[in-house]
Amino acid sequence: MNAFRLIALMGLGLSVTACATVDTPTRNAPYEQLPSNAVPVGTDFSNTEQPEALTVTKAAMEMPLAGDPLAIVPGQAPVHVEQLSVYVPRSLKVSEANSYLPKGDIVWRGDPIGDRHAQVQKIFEDALLTGVQPMSGPIPVNLEIKVTRFHAMSEKARYTTGGLHSITFDLAIKSVETGELLVPVRTIRADLDGFGGRQALLADARGETQKVRISNHLAEVIRQELSNPEGYANANLGFFQMLNNI
Numbered sequence: 001m002n003a004f005r006l007i008a009l010m011g012l013g014l015s016v017t018a019c020a021t022v023d024t025p026t027r028n029a030p031y032e033q034l035p036s037n038a039v040p041v042g043t044d045f046s047n048t049e050q051p052e053a054l055t056v057t058k059a060a061m062e063m064p065l066a067g068d069p070l071a072i073v074p075g076q077a078p079v080h081v082e083q084l085s086v087y088v089p090r091s092l093k094v095s096e097a098n099s100y101l102p103k104g105d106i107v108w109r110g111d112p113i114g115d116r117h118a119q120v121q122k123i124f125e126d127a128l129l130t131g132v133q134p135m136s137g138p139i140p141v142n143l144e145i146k147v148t149r150f151h152a153m154s155e156k157a158r159y160t161t162g163g164l165h166s167i168t169f170d171l172a173i174k175s176v177e178t179g180e181l182l183v184p185v186r187t188i189r190a191d192l193d194g195f196g197g198r199q200a201l202l203a204d205a206r207g208e209t210q211k212v213r214i215s216n217h218l219a220e221v222i223r224q225e226l227s228n229p230e231g232y233a234n235a236n237l238g239f240f241q242m243l244n245n246i
Contacts, residue, residue: 162196
């Protein structure tokens with residue numbers, strides 16, 4: 001039974017306790033053990049160690065975000081999100097190599113050189129907030145996201161051949177009241193085609209930077225995951241996607 005149908009049945013009267021008994025896949029870092037510290041959105045971490053989990057409260061979700069929000073009709077999802085936490089493990093390897101396909105879990109060039117884990121976390125946080133803001137379903141949930149891969153393109157790939165933004169994360173949907181999982185943890189692959197050469201330059205000139213495109217994509221991914229009965233389906237992007245899977 002998919003996540004959407006299970007949550008919908010809960011809204012019709014199934015108890016949260018019954019749903020929470022579904023076995024979930026074993027993870028190297030179980031969601032029950034994620035850090036629970038909450039920090040305000042916008043905190044300056046430039047002189048401090050970035051926390052591994054950033055929790056965003058409902059109040060923060062009601063704050064306006066920069067740029068035009070994704071156009072989503074309220075009521076499409078059976079849930080509304082009370083709290084969203086993004087976790088980017090420090091164990092993920094960062095690569096700054098300027099090769100066509102750098103070896104690493106995190107490859108990111110859309111921000112100045114710095115704490116790549118923190119930058120990826122911020123991208124996810126802002127994008128997913130945009131995606132869940134319009135949802136007004138009857139079931140209150142908390143979302144926990146664990147990023148396992150964020151492999152965008154190096155400078156060499158972006159300005160020559162193009163490639164793929166290879167993005168993978170785990171999504172846990174939890175009861176606000178009990179903190180228990182409502183559905184099994186789902187691993188979501190959210191790959192996006194990466195522009196290259198002249199196409200990349202023209203996109204940058206229009207304001208469609210890597211960060212903008214990836215952020216808009218992730219907002220749509222979470223919208224589909226919480227509103228589509230089958231969840232989000234990763235696109236078939238051909239050759240570059242195959243290379244990233246090797």
